[in-house]
Every structure is written in structure tokens, then in C-alpha cells.
Amino acid sequence: MWKTCLVLLxxxxxxxxxxxxxxxARAQSxxxxxxxxxxxxxxxxGERFFPTSVDYLIGASALKQRLVNGSSTLVNPGPTxxxxxxxxxxxxxxxxxxxxxxxxxxxxxxxxGSLGYFTYVxxxxxxxxxxxxxxxxxxxNNGPLNDHEGDLEVVELFLDxxxxxxxxxxxxxxxxxxxxxxxxxxxxxxxxxxxxxxSHANYFRPYQGKIGxxxxxxxxxxxTINPANLKLVLLGEKGSHTSDQSWLDFPGRWGYVGxxxxxxxxxxxxxxxxxxxxxTRWSQPQSYLSSTLGVDGNYFILAFLAAYLVIxxxxxxxxxxxxxxxxxxxxxxxxxxxxxxxLKSRGLIGLLFGAVAxxxxxxxxxxxxYSISASSQSGPLAQHGSVTLLSIDGIHGVQVNLFTGAGGxxxxxxxxxxxxxxxxxxxxxxxxxxxxxDIIGVKNxxxxxSKFILGAISSLLPFILIFIFINQLPSFLPLASGLxxxxxxxxxxxxxxxxxxxxxVSGSASQQFDVVGTTMVNWGxxxxxxxxxxxxxxxxxxxxxxxxxxxxxKQFS
Numbered sequence: 001m002w003k004t005c006l007v008l009l010x011x012x013x014x015x016x017x018x019x020x021x022x023x024x025a026r027a028q029s030x031x032x033x034x035x036x037x038x039x040x041x042x043x044x045x046g047e048r049f050f051p052t053s054v055d056y057l058i059g060a061s062a063l064k065q066r067l068v069n070g071s072s073t074l075v076n077p078g079p080t081x082x083x084x085x086x087x088x089x090x091x092x093x094x095x096x097x098x099x100x101x102x103x104x105x106x107x108x109x110x111x112x113g114s115l116g117y118f119t120y121v122x123x124x125x126x127x128x129x130x131x132x133x134x135x136x137x138x139x140x141n142n143g144p145l146n147d148h149e150g151d152l153e154v155v156e157l158f159l160d161x162x163x164x165x166x167x168x169x170x171x172x173x174x175x176x177x178x179x180x181x182x183x184x185x186x187x188x189x190x191x192x193x194x195x196x197x198x199s200h201a202n203y204f205r206p207y208q209g210k211i212g213x214x215x216x217x218x219x220x221x222x223x224t225i226n227p228a229n230l231k232l233v234l235l236g237e238k239g240s241h242t243s244d245q246s247w248l249d250f251p252g253r254w255g256y257v258g259x260x261x262x263x264x265x266x267x268x269x270x271x272x273x274x275x276x277x278x279x280t281r282w283s284q285p286q287s288y289l290s291s292t293l294g295v296d297g298n299y300f301i302l303a304f305l306a307a308y309l310v311i312x313x314x315x316x317x318x319x320x321x322x323x324x325x326x327x328x329x330x331x332x333x334x335x336x337x338x339x340x341x342x343l344k345s346r347g348l349i350g351l352l353f354g355a356v357a358x359x360x361x362x363x364x365x366x367x368x369x370y371s372i373s374a375s376s377q378s379g380p381l382a383q384h385g386s387v388t389l390l391s392i393d394g395i396h397g398v399q400v401n402l403f404t405g406a407g408g409x410x411x412x413x414x415x416x417x418x419x420x421x422x423x424x425x426x427x428x429x430x431x432x433x434x435x436x437x438d439i440i441g442v443k444n445x446x447x448x449x450s451k452f453i454l455g456a457i458s459s460l461l462p463f464i465l466i467f468i469f470i471n472q473l474p475s476f477l478p479l480a481s482g483l484x485x486x487x488x489x490x491x492x493x494x495x496x497x498x499x500x501x502x503x504x505v506s507g508s509a510s511q512q513f514d515v516v517g518t519t520m521v522n523w524g525x526x527x528x529x530x531x532x533x534x535x536x537x538x539x540x541x542x543x544x545x546x547x548x549x550x551x552x553x554k555q556f557s
Contacts (some may be wrong), residue, residue: 030123030234033132036164038227039155040187042206044197045222047071048105049151051116051230054247055081057150060107060139061094064089066257085249092252093269096149101140103481104149109141117225122235122273124285129166130159131285132396135235135273143199144215146173150255150269152276153200155193156285169289170202174277176292179204184294190227194218205300207307238274238282239311245448255471296397324437331441339440347445347549354439354452358432360535361459365394365429368526370466373502376519386522392466393528418550421488431458445549452543459536463529468497471506471524496521 024158043050051480063084075092076083088440098104122133134155141151156169168191169178184204185192196216209216235241239247255269274282281288305312331432332339337353344353370392391399435455442448474497492511496519506524513519 025122025331030121030125031232033119033159033163034134034232034234035227036189037157038230038232039134040190040227041225041230042192042194042220043222043224044217044219046197047195048114048142048198049108049138049200050116050223050225051138051436052108052112052115052139053117053231054120055141056108056111056115056440057137058084058094058247060098061096064093066091066093066201067091070258072257081244081247083246085246087248088251090251092250093257094150094252094254095183095256096139097546101142104140116231117229120232120235120273121234122224122282126286127337127522128161129286130163132157132159133273133282133285136302137470138200141199143196143201143543144197144217146267148255148267148269151200151254152273153202154194154273154276154281155191155202156281156289157191158286158289167289169292171203172196172201172203174203177204177295178289178292179295183300187226194220200495204295205303208300208303210306211303222473235273248274259532280430287373314430317434321430321434321437324434324441328437328441331443335446336443337440338442340443340444345445345549347442347448347546350449350452350542350544350546350549351439352433353538353545355457357456357535357539357542360531360538361432362429364528364531364535367393367527367528367531369393369462369532370470370523370525372521372523374519374521376513376517389521393540394462399461400471407517431455446547449543449545449547449549453540456536456539456543459539462532464527466525467504468527470499473501492519 041051058079058081061079063079064072065075066072072093076088079087079094096104098107117136120137121136122135123319124131124133128371136153136155138151139149141148148429153171155171157165158167158169160166165184166179167178167180168184169176170193192204194206194208195201196209198220199216201216203216203218205220206220209218235248236245238248250272253269253271257268259312269278276282277288278469328337342348368391370390371388372390373388375386384484387401389401390403435451436446438448438451474494475518477494477497490513496509496511499507500523504523508520508522510518510520
């Protein structure tokens, strides 16, 4: 009997060994998965930083501890990957010894050839699924929204029990987008990733970056890092890893921290993989997946239209303008141009009204259309009196002050966000040019007058669209929260935003905040918006006058 048991035990030993997650067989499986699905990374031609090693980042940094007043003290001038995890306070942070962005960039560019490109792979095996996380470390983040030492992004793949990919999740600005595997661009088994310039946010298509919280430069015009050139480093778990992965246990930030204000403004380095996004991305990847934005083919069509909206509209206007020019040329050859005779009738008076409306519109383009400003007892808003938080005009579109400039005042941190970086002035100017072509090719006073009246709507559009946009500001609060990872929207701010949205025309309100004290907010339309209203009225008057002018060739003769 004992011989039979011994034989059974020998037969079962391989299976029992397979239950050990640290066994060579399991490690080989993780290594194979990591290689099979390693991403293809496309960068822009202007990118200065690429995925690098933690050894380089830690070796270039000193370990410091952040104090209550925002200052810091030196803890270790030369931390290593093997001892970094022994510093277990969230007040610790790595501070690059080179200090400035340019110095860090120059040092990195001089060493990137010998360093190579790295991704740190965490394979989480569940009973019904497997998640592969490709963590990407960068020496610096110099994106349009945030500017700080160190950067950490991740590309995640979600496999079913059979090992087939079902979803991909790409990190973006403290959040991310997920797509079904069928909607992911692939090179064989490798997901293709388009990395935004500076911010290193990851996108599924090269034309993304202009919707929602996206405000990135995304292209495939620069270097491409293929899986064969990407060094894969398999990671252990928190508290259970090789000695050279002690850095996994480090709860501090991988970059300069500074004051609470600088953290909120996106100037602090990221937390490591285990602690990123409160630890949920690492320890509960399936739960984190469900909290991110799902995108599909329809979304990518919208992203394409957003990326090329200006070109599409410009092409349409160019074709329309060319068609009008051809029509005028044909009339001229037939001797049918009535413009000269039209000027000798009551049409001249209507055209003068139209000319006045055009001048008013041009002036309005360069004046503020809308603004929201604030002042408070302390903090960045107290240093400069009333500070502009949001500004809308015809040259810059919609701009938000992120206080990322050197002065932190109303001119230092303006950033154009979302789809609202369209130069409205160009389209209004082109519309005016098309109207001028209609005047030159006039055939019928009533028809031209109607175009004047309908054209007045274009003068009203800025006023109307701004009203709608401001009215919908509360719906942007979740997006704003996504821009500032780990930051909840204070109820006082929510109340102020809803006060603005409730009366977009003009108003003021105040709230008491914990740090900055009483904050007064003022908002309303600017002179430019009201000039648009006046221009529309003048154009409508001109349109009715033109409608009474002679209509046909016989009337002129």
C-alpha cells in the first residue's frame, strides 16, 4: 500500500509544484505572455523623453522628505533600487539632481543610446482572467497640462481564461481609455500605442488628443519602439520580489513634490506602480477597468473629425468660394454683372449697413467675448487681485488659466482645452468674404437681402454658443477631476460653478474655502459679445433695405 502512495505522490509532484506562483514554470508563462503582447510605441517627432529604466531615474535622483510647510530636507543623496523601498513614508520623494527640464533632457539624450528602452511588466493571474500591465517610466513630463519630474504610464491587456485578449486599457492624464480588442490597432499580437508628446498619454489612434480632457499632440511622425527593442522586466509583488525591486515598495513620489498648490497644479512627480491611482490599478485591475472611458469605432470617427475639423471646414469653404468665383466669371463673360447698377439703387444704402456690420464684427473678434475671474484672501488668487480663470475670444478660443506659468497670474497659465481651440475669427472672416462674393455676383436684391438677414445669425452664434457652453459647465466637473488625479471637486467649487451656469449672462458669487478663504467670483459677457449682437442688428436692417432694391436686369435698364 505504501508503495502505491509513493508512486501517486511522485506523479502529483509536478502538479503540486505548478501551484507555486513563484515556480519557474509559472515565471516562464508570464515571460511568454509579456513577450507575446508587448506594445508597439509610436512617438512624435518632437518627443524628448522615452521609456527608460528605474536604475537611471533613481541613480539621477536624491531622496528627500517633504515637510509640512512645503519645503524639503535631504534624506539620502544616493538611493538605489535595492534600498528605496525601505523608506516607507509617503512624505519621501525622488528629486532629480539636475533640477531643470532642459538639463534633465540633455543628460537623458546623451545616455539614451546606451540605456535602451524599458517596460516593467506586471502579470496578474486570476481564476478567470489574466491582466498584463506594461509600466513605462519617463524622466520628465512636459505635456501641455502638467509639467513635472518623472512620469509613469501603463498599457494594460485583459485576457480571458483561454488567454485571448478581450480589452486594452491605455493610461491618460491620471485616468485612461479602454477599447475592445477588435477596436485596437495591432501589429500581429502586439497592440499599437500612440504616445502623446511630452505628456506620454497613450492613445489608440494617431489623430486622438482633442476630445474631453484630451489636449495632446499625437502623431506617428517620430521614432517607433518595436517590441524587439523594448527590454521587458518582470515585476514581483509588493513585499514579495527580488532584492533589486525594492523600489516597488516605495510609497513616495518619483519626482519633485513641492507645496500642496503645486501638487494640485500637476507639478508633482507620480506615485509608483503599486501606489498609482490609490493602488487600485495594480491590485484591482478589473475594477479599475470598469471605471475608465470605453471607446469604440464610433468614438474614433468622432476623434478623426475633431482632429481635422478645421481642415474639413476650410475645404468646404474653399470649394464654396471657388464655386461663387466661377459663377461671377460666367456672369461677367455674359455681361450680366449687376453690381455697378445695384450700387446706384437703394441697394447701396443696404450695403453700407452691411459694411458697418462687418467693421463692428472685425472689432469684436479682438475683444473679450466672455470671462470668469476670481479673487481670494490667500493663495495664488490673492497675489494679483482679480485673476482671470476662463477667457473666450475670437483669436484663442476658450482658454483656462491653470496657473502653470512663472507668475501664476492671469497671463501665465492660459491653456486652450478640449475642442475649443478653434480660431473662430478665421471662420467669421471667411464668412464675410463669401458674403462679399455674393454682393459682387448679385442677381436679385430680395435674395441678397435674405442672405444678409440669415448671415446675421453668424454674428449671433458666438453669443448663443457661449451661453450654451457656460450653461453646461457643471457637466465638465468630472472631466476636471480627471485632469487632477486624486483630487475631489470641493462642494464649494461645485456650488460656484452651478451659480455661473444658472445665470450665464453675468453675475457674482462667493464661497468660503479651507485654504484660500473667502473667494469672490465674477463672470459675464465681454464687450466683444455685445458688439456681435449690435452687428447682427445692423446687418438685419441692411438686409431689409437691400430686399427693396431692384431685383432684375430689366429693372436696372
